[in-house]
Amino acid sequence: MNIFIAIGQNHVNNFEKLIQEQLVTSGINVLVSGSNVVFDAKYWDQTIISDRSFNNKSTSLIEQVSSITKKIKSYKTLIEQIDPLKSAATTIYISYIEDVLSNYLFFSFKPKVSIVVVEDGTLNYYDHSLKNIDTLKFKLKKIISFLFGIPFKKYAGHSSGAEDPRVTAQYLTFPKLAFVSKNAIQLPIERKEVPNLIDDLYFIGQESYGQLLGKEKFEELLKEMFSALKQAPFYEKVKKVYYKPHRNGTQIPKGVLRKVFDGKKIEIVNSALSSEDFYFEKAPCKHIAGFDSSTFPNIYSKLTDNDRKKVVFYVYPVNHELTLLFEKLNFVFLKN
Secondary structure (H helix, E strand, O other): EEEEOOOHHHHHHHHHEEEEEEEOOOOOOOOOEEEOOOOOOHOOOOOEEOOOOOOOOOHHHHHHHHHHHHHHHHHHHHHHHHHHHHOOEEEEOOOOOOOOOHHHHHHHHOOOEEEEEEEOOOHHOOOOOOHHOOHHHHHHHHHHHHHHHOOOOOOOOOOOOOOOEEEEEEEOOOOHOOOOOEEEEEEOOOOOOOOEEEEEEEOOOOOOHHHOOOOOHHHHHHHHHHHHHOOOOOHHHHHHEEEEEEEEEEOOOOHHHHHHHOOOOOOOOOOOOHHHHHHHHHHOOOEEEEOOOOOHHHHHHHEOOHHHOEEEEEEOOOHHHHHHHHHHOEEEEEEO
């Protein structure tokens, strides 16, 4: 039995790639995910799909409590469907154990369970642990989970769970750069040639920073980044800005973007496609910008060597622990 916990679309994509490349142990493949993901049914023997998205667009404390409560209530229903599967020998494919559902499955299965960690963006490349987590949000999750009868355990070490002795592998885009090097293996990457590159800007939102840093600080950083972008040499050539909001946090209003990028066409991308898939299928821009999104290395890893010379990633780092990773990938920093 293989149980795959997908919090976002990119998790599903990575899981299906592992199955496609026959890197998954034999047995029944069960996908557990939110309602908004797209999956290929041929890879799954069973799907346990929530009646709601796992995204969190809340900003205020009241909205946070409401969103977390609804999500955990949904998780309770999923857990009732997953628990009967515990009797079988199981491998859990997981990405991030600070999530309530992932945390529950990580700790509730018998010790003999095998665990495979599959990349969750940039967190695998720095010391991401409870010290990086919003303490209030963690406490809210713990309290609300308790009220629904779901244990939510404090964990030691990296938030991916990669240091746990039950982990047999962790599949990463850049295994040599992993913060936890134990069992790090290359995640299968399909390199894609982009013959139709356009001279536009793909702006990747990280609205979750609004929750972590506070609205005022987040808006200050946005203003600084936009100012730096508009001073960049490429900016005058840009005719259109594609804006892909993060799945968590409140997206930037189109009116604000029109004022910032005056004279440019604005397209807000609310697509079921992941940020990476949308880029390759709909918006193959020469210029990609944002704070320090995991979308950057994900797109970079799929580009051919020739296209890597043509596509430029502009980062305005908030999490300075990612600086080394981005330097090694030759990204352009919009500030020192």
